[in-house]
Amino acid sequence: MSMTINELETPVPLVDLDRLARNLDRAAAYAMEHDLALRPHIKTHKSPRIASEQLRRGAVGLTCATPFEAEVMSDVCDNLLVAYPPVGQPRATRLAAISERVKLTVALDSPQAVDDIAAAAREADRPIGVYVELDLGMHRVGVPRLDDAIALARAVREHAPLEFAGLAFYPGHVREPVDRQEESLASLGQAISHAIETFDRAGCRAPVVSGGSTPTLWRTHELPGVTEFRPGTYVYNDRTTAAIGACAWDDCAFTVLATVVSTAVPGQAVVDAGSKALGREPMRGTDAADGFGALLDRPDVVVKSMSEEHGILDLSRSDWRPAVGDRVRIVPNHVCIVVHLNDTIVGVRGDAVETTWPVTARGRGYAADLIMSS
Ligand SMILES: Cc1ncc(COP(=O)(O)O)c(C=O)c1O
Secondary structure, eight states, rough: OOOEEEGOOEEEEEEHHHHHHHHHHHHHHHHHHHHHEEOBBBTHHHHHHHHHHHHTOOOEEEEEEHHHHHHTTTTTTEEEEOOSOSSSSSHHHHHHHHTTEEEEEEEEEEEHHHHHHHHHHHHHTTOOEEEEEBSSOOOOBBBBBBHHHHHHHHHHHHSTTEEEEEEEOOOOOSSSOGGOHHHHHHHHHHHHHHHHHHHHHTTTTEEEEEEETTTTTTGGGGGGTTOOOOGGGTTOOOOHHHTTTHHHHGGOOOEEEEEEEEEEEEEEEEESOOOOOOOOOOOSSSSSSOEEEEEESSSTTTEEEOOOEEEEEOTTTOOOOOOOTTTEEEEEEEEHHTTTTEEEEEEEETTTEEEEEOTTSSSOOOHHHHHHOO
């Protein structure tokens, strides 16, 4: 018996399967065209099923942020990058255990992280690859000075079974609309070239240079020397990605289906998707947009404010006047946060419900019994 989305209880996260496939195909084709290794970041979908789709289309491996993400993905992939500093014995030990099953690489920016992951790798008696993370403008993590970064690469080489595997950076500071990234990409490109040359001269050739994001996805080939890119958001896209032109509005595959539960206050309608369904993420990279999400079919109607279970739709820019009980599909500002608020995603084609899948790698995966017995 086929079911339609009208029969689903709301709020519920939907993924348009045709759009998802299109987004996956497009990035895979881009990687192929420009001879770039695609290592997608799975923090957006946290799903082995979608990861498998990415690998089937030619992804060289996957990127994760947390040990739990890497544990879950080790079921479907034998080549994982944890692009997060492996600091602290509990985290390093958990990561090293994964290296017993898969080829593991970590990105780090401190001697402490080298010590922690080296001790865990020795204990597990497994090689672990290391990317030295550079700060090329985002100012979050990454070594700002190249001589410090080279010293770190040398320290990695002195800590067998660690292996210096390359350089990593995350261009999270490039958030301008895609057609206005000229300047940022030019200075980023110069910084990358300079880093590669300086590492070469120091006798530390970087086998891999790993960067990439969704805002810069389609211009990655303009960054000289980058061999690998790690976009995550592109699988589903979101309101921010569309606003900066890194996807079209029709490429937004993920929506939250919600029901209008009140129109009692004039000028607005209230839906059953509040901050616990949509997250509370601001738009970034554009001054032109407000609110916490917009309707898929009427992008001029935005969620102007929220309580935990109430989303307030601003009707002031629209003639549309919904009735209580009407249903809407909301494109969130930042999809990664919304996915991780849910246990299950519903895959749809048109209005037909076709499948569901779990957000398997959500949460931390701390086993309560293990914590209490330690
Ligand atoms: C280290 C790292 N690499 C890659 C990504 C993926 O970038 P995006 O979400 O823009 O696709 C992220 C996102 O947070 C990240 O932190």
